[in-house]
Amino acid sequence: MLPLAATHPFSRLRPIRLRLIRLRPMRWRPIRWRPVPTTAAGAEFVLVIGMLGYRGVDLIQAAVTMPNALDRSPRPALCLFFTCILVIESAVLAVLLLRRGRYDDARVGILELVSGVGLLLATMTFTQPSDRFANWADWGFPVTLGTTVGMGVVFQRWSRVFGATALLAGAYLVSTGSVPSSSNSWSNAVTNTSSYFGFALVVRALAGYLRRLAADADLARRRVEQLAREAERERTRLLLHDQESVLRLAASDGLDPTITAAVRVQAASGATRIRAYLENQNAESGDLAACLRTAAAEFADLAPVLNVHLARGAVPAAQVGAITSAVRTLLHNVRRHARADTVTLHAQSTEGGGWEISVRDDGAGFDQFRQAEGFGLRVQVRAQLAAVGGHTEVRSSPGAGTSVRMWRGGAA
Amino acid sequence: MTTVPRDPPEPPQRGMGSAGGMGGAGGAGGPEDESAPRPGPRRPAVAVIDDDTVIREGLALLLPDVDVLLTARHLGEFEALVPRAGPVDVVLVDLSLTGLEADGVPQGRRAVRRLREQGWRCLIYTGERRLLVLAGCLAEGARGIVHKTESTRALRDAIGKVADGGFVLSPAVTGLADAVSQIGRLPTLTERQQQVLSGRARGEPFREIAERLYITRKTAEEHMSTVAAKFADYLRTHSPADLERELGLAPGDLMR
Incomplete structure (x- = not known):
């Protein structure tokens, strides 16, 4: 799993950011939007975007009304100057926040407040x-x-949010204080002042909840990782426990020949289990090649040739089970009946998620016209594959080996 | 292939295998097997480089219609003995020979390269299964690969084909060649050659491929030999990393 907090939640914004800073010639590259991750870092990033979005809307509105403002202003030059200061300050804030990916540094908050x-x-x-x-x-x-x-957003403590808002509200009241009093303007001043508090407190509540939600999501992910690791350790422990005693016996000198023989058998079976364990880890990915490797892992004695380089397609879980079980059954048949020199497993992914698998041996074969198919071939191979939309074709004759081809069309 | 092997005169009928008494035991292979191709008009003469005593001394008994002219534990011994051994058609070589790297005697693909430079037709006979290692040996000029788990009949067939100037791929390497061809990296293969290759990659015997394609078995075998030569050419110009990348495999997948 990716480290949760360490990465910038929207790393694709970095090229944009670098361009802003280093003034590189812009090269157009289409940006593929993907959802912001539901992590603590993602939540912080969303807050930054919300915050900057709000400021952006303000700036657009200010720009639209600029001609009117300049027209009405007693000192248009000062108006223009402070508006430029506002734009520059907003740009600095945007760069700072996008670079950090979060808005929780009190120093930046104080700068913004001032x-x-x-x-x-x-x-x-x-x-x-x-x-x-x-x-x-x-x-x-x-x-x-x-x-x-x-x-x-930036302050976590309610008292600080309240204090900062009070400062802004105070400055606002001072800036409107010179207005000739009328009931209308007073009621306006009071309404606007309460808006400051209303907005600040509602946003603090929302941001706080969002942060708790994200922290819980991160915690849950870490817990799942930890549980998976523990389960894995338990699996490994169970596996290694038996093998340890076999290895110890095998390492000791002057072993009785009978015990040596038994140890050999156990070692072979242990090797198969370890192999199956290792292969199973791949099988979880559900690709076709892994299915065949899993099935073949238990038949090391047949040394099956695995030609599965082009079996790269993902296979749905239901098909994984059917394929693995079918191939396993076929290999059991080879082991039991065929007396084959070479067993070849070939698999290839086809268009639209389909596949084609063949299991072929050069062993004894059987007479298809005289001998009915056994339970394994009939049920475990044909019926199981048919249940997931697969087809089976068996060809065999005495002395010419057996070939089983299984396939499923794509996008069915 | 550019290498022209030494063209041996009719080899003398010597070597342990010529007695022939034991090879048929157990029906593991040998001339009585109808499905095996008849060896060429003359018995192939073979040198064996293997650190395993049983292989060195046993092959002559297992392959009664092959003349084992010399056996050596490593390449150095082979080079010392071969001038006195008489003309050799095929050098059967194992890839991993114990404790040689330290002594400076080449083994593995470097041994294959030296054998090819000296003009020998080299057939790998090994337990090695990592495809990249085997592909590397083909790139160095090996004429074929046979695994020690394969039947003695398969080994005998392979020796015959290599002695006649052909190429032999093990089933796993055939699968690799098929994959490379399927992704369009062996464009010089004809449709027929591709059909034969696909069949072989699925373990189909030449007899059945021949029936299916309405050609003779010998033609099918010749197609496969050409495919093997073209695949060896491909391997000479592509690194292991190229191979894995083109097949869309993870680095190291072919070393498992």
């Missing part, structure tokens, strides 16, 4: 008092509303 407060107070210098409520000629309020969203 610039938010500063810009809010600065709006007093270039806006008309009458424009300071719900008017994009003064972008101070909508933009710093986004800053409070950031406060809800």
Whole structure:
């Protein structure tokens, strides 16, 4: 499994980031979007994107209303200057956050808070008092509303979120304080101030929940990994336990010939079990070649030739069982009846997930017209394969070996 | 193949195998077997390089219609003995000979290369099953591969074919050649050659391939020999890593 927290959740953004920083000539490369991983790192990244998305929308709105704002501003030069400062600050924030992939560093939060407060107070210098409520000629309020969203993300403690929001709200009240009081503007000021707190607290609650969810997901994955490792260790322990005594016996001097013979038999069977264990690990991947290797592993005495280089296709679990069992049955038959010199297993994946397998021996063969097929061939091979859409063709004659071809068309 | 082997005159009827008394025992192989091809008009003369005493001394008894002219424990001994041994058609060589690397005597594919440079037709007779090792030996100019688990009949057939200038692939290496051909990397194969190769990769005997394709058994065997030569040519220009990459296998898959 991949390390969970160490990797940048959206590593494909790195080339973009590098281009931004090093100003390389851009080469167009299509980006393939894939879902953000449901890990703690993924959750942090989503929060960053949400935060920057909010700021992006603000900037677009500010840009659209810019001509109007400049028109209405008593000091258009200052208006332009501070708007540029806002854009630069947003760009620096975006680079910092995308680079880190997370927004949980209090220092960055404080920087953002200070610039938010500063810009809010600065709006007093270039806006008309009458424009300071719900008017994009003064972008101070909508933009710093986004800053409070950031406060809800960057600070983990409620008190800090509250404190940072209070600072912004305070600066906002100061910036609107010079407005000639009217009941309308007061109610506007109060509503907007409560929006700061509302946004910050709701976002803090959501971000907190998202982070807990992601941490739990990471924990669950680690636990599953750990359990799988433990199960694997148990399997290995069971396997090695018996083999240890066989090896010890085999290593001792002056062994009685009878025991030596027994040890040999045990060693051979142990080797088969170890082989099957090793091959099984491949079988989980469900590719056709692994099915044949698994089946062949138990028949080392036949030294079957495995020509499975082009059996690369994945096979669904139901077919894996049927194929493995069919090939195993056929090899049992070879062992029991054929007295063959060479057994060849050939498998090849075909178009659209199909496959073709042949098991052939050069042994005794049998008369197909006089001798009915046994239970193994009839049930364990033909019927089982038919159940998963496979076909079987047997050809044999006395003295000419036996050839069994099994196949299944693709995309059925 | 560019190597022209020494063309031996009619070899003298000597060597342990010429007595012939024991080879038929157990019906493991031998001239009475109808399905085996008749050996050529003359008995092939063989040199054996193997560190296994039983192989060195037993082959002459197991292959009664082959003349085992000399046996050697390693390449150095072979080179010392061969000038006095008379013309050899085929050098049967094992790949892993114990304790030789330290003595500086080449073994494995380096031994095969030296034998080829000296002009011998070399047939690998080995327990080695790792495909890349075997493919490497073909690339070095080995004329064929027979596994020690195969029947003595298969060994006898292989010796006959190599002695006649042909090539012999073991069933596993045939499977590798088929895979390489199926992915379009042996474009010089004719359709017939490809059909014969596919059959062989599935373990189909030449007799059945011949019946299926309406050709004679000898023609089928000749097709296969050509395929083997073309595959050896392919191996000379492709590294093991190329082979695995082209087949879409993981690095090391062919070394299992």
